[in-house]
Amino acid sequence: MAEATRTDSTSEFAEGVSVTQAVKGNGLTLTITVRNASDGILHWGLSQRPGGAWERPPQKYWPQGTTPFDGNAVRTPFAGDGRREVAIHVDSPSP
DSSP states (O other), X not given: OOOOEEEEEEEEEGGGEEEEEXXXXXXEEXXXXXXXXXXXXXXXXXXXXXXXXXXXXXXXXXXXXXXXXXXXXXXXXXXXXXXXXXXXXXXXXXX
């Protein structure tokens, strides 16, 4: 039986930016969308707690085109034509 995908939420921000959170099984996918044709790069990292220091995410979570920035972050280019997106999938730890 296939795991069902459930979209928890989509948040809209200024300048045509949105973030969609989807849960599938033990995984979480965040899709960041920019609705314009300009080039852009997402600078990101992971934290153990809200407001905590960033850590460089494990390379297995890097979307295509991602490059290390420093010891604490990576940069991922937005892909697409017109509407540009970055999708990051992270597996939740097993209990």
